[in-house]
Amino acid sequence: MMEAPQSDTQAAYIQIRSRILDGRLAPGDPVSPRSIADNLMLGHTPVRSAIQRLIVEGLVEAIPKKGTYVTAPTTNDLREIFEVRLALESTAAYLAAANGPTDGLNHAMEELLRLLDQQSTNVMAEQRHGWVFHQEMFAACRNERLFTTYKVLRAQTGPALNELQHHDAATVRRGTLEHLNIYKAIKAKEPEEARRHMWNHIVDATDARINLIRTQHESAK
Numbered sequence: 001m002m003e004a005p006q007s008d009t010q011a012a013y014i015q016i017r018s019r020i021l022d023g024r025l026a027p028g029d030p031v032s033p034r035s036i037a038d039n040l041m042l043g044h045t046p047v048r049s050a051i052q053r054l055i056v057e058g059l060v061e062a063i064p065k066k067g068t069y070v071t072a073p074t075t076n077d078l079r080e081i082f083e084v085r086l087a088l089e090s091t092a093a094y095l096a097a098a099n100g101p102t103d104g105l106n107h108a109m110e111e112l113l114r115l116l117d118q119q120s121t122n123v124m125a126e127q128r129h130g131w132v133f134h135q136e137m138f139a140a141c142r143n144e145r146l147f148t149t150y151k152v153l154r155a156q157t158g159p160a161l162n163e164l165q166h167h168d169a170a171t172v173r174r175g176t177l178e179h180l181n182i183y184k185a186i187k188a189k190e191p192e193e194a195r196r197h198m199w200n201h202i203v204d205a206t207d208a209r210i211n212l213i214r215t216q217h218e219s220a221k
Contacts, residue, residue, distance in 0.1 A: 008046035027072040093198035095141035097191040
């Protein structure tokens with residue numbers, strides 16, 4: 001008799017967390033226990049318990065007298081998140097090189113090479129395929145816990161941080177060329193070289209993305 005509430009709590013937790021991770025619930029969006037319970041056709045108590053778990057994880061915050069919202073990171077939060085991503089992604093690159101590329105990673109690189117062959121830079125396409133490359137690299141590292149932690153951190157930064165300004169073609173193209181260097185090291189099974197290229201790639205992108213978020217927050221005031 002005691003298992004049903006636990007099962008409902010887990011179901012609510014998975015559903016809400018998935019919506020945060022895939023962007024359906026963006027930073028700053030309200031997380032109303034009543035509306036979510038109605039939407040998921042679950043009781044209010046398991047939904048509230050699920051939200052409490054998400055608060056502990058840092059994906060949701062409770063604001064006194066206002067409600068609960070998807071966490072909107074501060075500039076300091078973003079820097080801390082990228083420092084953790086620096087460790088995660090460089091480790092993932094190392095492990096992917098130790099294991100060798102998967103079919104998915106090979107295909108992701110083929111798409112980026114196709115874009116590199118074009119005369120003009122398709123910024124949105126290169127950004128999109130660049131994120132696919134990162135995801136496939138994590139799949140190639142064969143460590144699901146590492147990949148899950150990475151996805152949580154990406155969700156905490158929000159969609160705006162994960163994309164550069166669309167007119168910044170030079171920065172996006174530089175990132176694509178860096179992906180090529182990372183891939184070459186993975187294909188050659190050179191873990192330390194793959195780690196070094198990924199480390200430099202994340203460091204190169206960090207300040208640009210944090211400055212973008214800072215500008216967006218200031219213009220919204």
